Amino acid sequence: MTSCSTNRFVISKSKIQGYLAIYFMLISNQSNFSEIYMTPYRTVIMAGLLCVFLFTAKKEIKTYCTLFFAFLIMYALLIRLSVGGIGIRIIAQFLVDILVVWLTVSINKQHFWERYVKTVVFLASISLMLWLLSILQINIWDQITPEINSLMSYRVYSDSTRYQEYSFKLHGMFLYSHRTVDMRNVSIFTEPGIYQMVLNTAIFVLLFLRDKLVSFSDKEVGRALVVLAFALISTQSTTGYISICFIILFYLLFEKRDTTEQNWKQKILIALFSILLFLMIDYMVRGSESFIQVSIISKLFSNKNKVSLDTSGMARADLIFLALQSMVRHPFGVGYSNLVALMDVENTGMAGAAIMQFGAAWGILPLIVVAWWIFYPVLKFCRKRYVAVLYIVMYINTVLAQSDLFYPVLIMIPVGLYSLHYFDTTYFAISNDRKEHARI
Numbered sequence: 001m002t003s004c005s006t007n008r009f010v011i012s013k014s015k016i017q018g019y020l021a022i023y024f025m026l027i028s029n030q031s032n033f034s035e036i037y038m039t040p041y042r043t044v045i046m047a048g049l050l051c052v053f054l055f056t057a058k059k060e061i062k063t064y065c066t067l068f069f070a071f072l073i074m075y076a077l078l079i080r081l082s083v084g085g086i087g088i089r090i091i092a093q094f095l096v097d098i099l100v101v102w103l104t105v106s107i108n109k110q111h112f113w114e115r116y117v118k119t120v121v122f123l124a125s126i127s128l129m130l131w132l133l134s135i136l137q138i139n140i141w142d143q144i145t146p147e148i149n150s151l152m153s154y155r156v157y158s159d160s161t162r163y164q165e166y167s168f169k170l171h172g173m174f175l176y177s178h179r180t181v182d183m184r185n186v187s188i189f190t191e192p193g194i195y196q197m198v199l200n201t202a203i204f205v206l207l208f209l210r211d212k213l214v215s216f217s218d219k220e221v222g223r224a225l226v227v228l229a230f231a232l233i234s235t236q237s238t239t240g241y242i243s244i245c246f247i248i249l250f251y252l253l254f255e256k257r258d259t260t261e262q263n264w265k266q267k268i269l270i271a272l273f274s275i276l277l278f279l280m281i282d283y284m285v286r287g288s289e290s291f292i293q294v295s296i297i298s299k300l301f302s303n304k305n306k307v308s309l310d311t312s313g314m315a316r317a318d319l320i321f322l323a324l325q326s327m328v329r330h331p332f333g334v335g336y337s338n339l340v341a342l343m344d345v346e347n348t349g350m351a352g353a354a355i356m357q358f359g360a361a362w363g364i365l366p367l368i369v370v371a372w373w374i375f376y377p378v379l380k381f382c383r384k385r386y387v388a389v390l391y392i393v394m395y396i397n398t399v400l401a402q403s404d405l406f407y408p409v410l411i412m413i414p415v416g417l418y419s420l421h422y423f424d425t426t427y428f429a430i431s432n433d434r435k436e437h438a439r440i
Helices: 002-027 032-056 059-082 088-135 140-144 192-208 218-235 238-254 259-289 291-300 311-329 335-346 354-362 364-381 385-399 408-423 426-439
Strands: 147-157 163-171
Touching (some): 059 354, 059 364, 192 218, 192 238, 311 354, 335 354, 354 364, 364 385, 385 408
Antiparallel strands (some): 147 163
8 A cells, every 4th residue: 555655656756847847948948937037047057957967868868969069169169269259158048958858858758748738738728818818908917916027128110220129017927927018928938939839849749749649639639739729829920820830731731641630630621710710800800900910911011012021020031131141251150249240230130030140150060060950850750751841841930030049849859859769668668559559
């Protein structure tokens, strides 16, 4: 009796540790908490995580990451000695993002994918409920949570070069953050573009890594997809909408046509029709305040109904072209200080495009190495090549719009696939048992 109780306690403790690790990974993914309280101590966090990694990581994942870390550090030193502009804070940011994912996968092992999806669905349910209340002007959340001064700010562009910058005011931090300046759902994160990648990676796992979700029934997958889809709509993120369009397109085009998959495709088509109907009604009722107007039409068309980028999109496009010119002229990198000075001269501003900023600051060789490090595990361990292609498309779409290369929820796909492949045979035994049970 005592033994059974002890085993139950150990399992419960393991689950708690696993979910806490996943939550820590999520708050490290540019949440309001991490930006306000973790950023000043990022170097210390890096040192602690690096020590744990070097002493406990499995040989294969240690080699995979350590060689990459060594390359980044050595190249950063070369750039710092030659042109400057890359220091310990940049390295710490990259390493913390990667090591947080490794730690989370290591703690959860074969349960990582399931627990990640469950955690995201849980937070999405809370964010949807509180977001809907705020839409209805029922501000219960604002009354029970203190107002917080966010370190994040937003810009209002008058054109591609001129803008005014304002700070966000927040209510809540650990379960939901309500931004007082707009009606967009950001969950616990700093902006909709960050939250959408959390939701889209969970949808990616549900649809394309379904064999990893051993305990999920088809009904549970369906319910999770509904919650995540509505949460994604509420972010009003153009980048998120583009990614989900690719996800749906790849699923409808390439997933095998057995009875189960055919049923899922029919359900997805019905859901798409329902969402389009909702968006059309929303546009007819709310006009300029509707989802379509705010997230799509206003960013693609000018007031004269001509096709154009919105002003923030123009700033991002200017930065991309500037970074390309810099890479051509300085293929070994110019450092972030010189890149910022160049952007100030050209009046482009730091408008996302992380992958282009990295290429301009670090040079072409590090950009190639980063691409190889991120995409290699996906290309090697995804049995279906189109799944790897979809991930690459999602990754590029996101980092062209955002300001970081190593968002934990983005790189968890390659790091998770690589780590779990080498952990032990248990992971594959569970998956095989599930297939055998399905045949019986």
